[in-house]
Amino acid sequence: MVSQDLYAQLHGVVVKRRGKAVLGPLDLDLLGGGFTIVLGPNGAGKTTLLKVLHGVDRLTSGSVSWTVPAKTVRQGQAYVFQRPIMLRRSVRANLAYPLQLLGLPKAEISARVAHWAARIGLSAELDVPAPRLSGGEQQKLALARALIRGPDTVFLDEPCSNLDGRSTREIEDILCDASAAGARIIMSTHDLGQARRLADRVLFLNKGLVEERGPADRFFAAPKSPGAIAFLNGDIIE
């Protein structure tokens, strides 16, 4: 049973680009624990919603409030981008970077780096420049770099969109472990199969608005909104 504690509240959130609203207006309570999967067609505002929640995208109006102190919100969060961003450093240095920012002792950094390198199967590539890794390896490294600080909330923007089945499975395993350890996962995906495998709750976005939300089993069994029904049927949503 996943936690139903309130994590964040969005009040009248609107994000505009070149005068056009790409998200909102949104009034939304975000419940904590487990997997919250953000679904929706291209351009629905999934990435913008995740970035707004993480604080890397600016709001045009409205506000986001958390149930944890504002100063510690970002420290407890991590974000995995759709296109993995690799520092132009070795695998080891990429893993160590977030820990160095925290000022942890070298011995602890080394131990955590070794643990996570083994977890993602890159122990033998620790001194390889990260930009030289394959797409799947880079995404696993980006995920490990996000999780190495032990965040309580992880945002993932379609992390498996360009990966093969094996890499997708490895990433899902890591995410399940993180969730079991108590992290709340908020992830956008196009992959309905992945959403069905992982979701505890679903947030269905369309044209910048939340069209439907609720427990995953109910959403997949009996979607109510026309957009969600069309999306689950595989129809093209304009």
Add this chain to the structure above:
Amino acid sequence: MSEIWAGMAEAFLLIWSLDADLIDITLRSLQVSLSALVIASALALPLGTWLAIRRFRHRRLVIATMNALMGLPPVVVGLIVYLLLSRTGPFGVLGLLFTPAAMIIAQVIIITPLIASITHQAMRELWSDYHDLLISLNTTHGQRIATLIWDGRRALMTAALAGFGRAIGEVGAIMIVGGNIDHVTRVLTTAIALETGKGDFALALGLGFVLIALSLCVNLAIHTLSRTEREGRW
């Protein structure tokens, strides 16, 4: 053509005989230009990186001004530094005019905009790659600048070498503020100007070849030390 051959022969002889004057002015050239490079880099690398990551009012004007200052005429810089350091100038009391320190000051003014501008260009691209990640990791401005400088160090080395190239080959400003005094402020470029004026083209050419060789050696040494080509592309 014969003068070029004579110049090459003169350069060979000067180096082969370890001419004391040649070593003196070569070491002074290196001392002045490398000192200017270190000081200018310490100013320009953080400045160029800061301009790449910060958004503020009139930012474009600042960048345009910095780019324009790349073409600062050295003679004008020399003249201004001369006036500032002369006995009647505001810094005359320091007694720096006609010393290597004055030459370093002039060179710092000339090469800082160049290094800062190239740094800004390189860091702008790196920042567009890193922006979301570094914001996401809740880094401070200082941490962002340090990360960009470290990860962009090879591009920054190019900026620094461009600055060194301009400094070591500069003659107008250091002639004015240094005075080309033998064994005090004479460097390779001012010595070349002097020998050309005296009509000793072979010696001037010889010094010119030494200057080119020196510049090549410094570039090669820095590339070798930083292992630019061995570590490949990141």
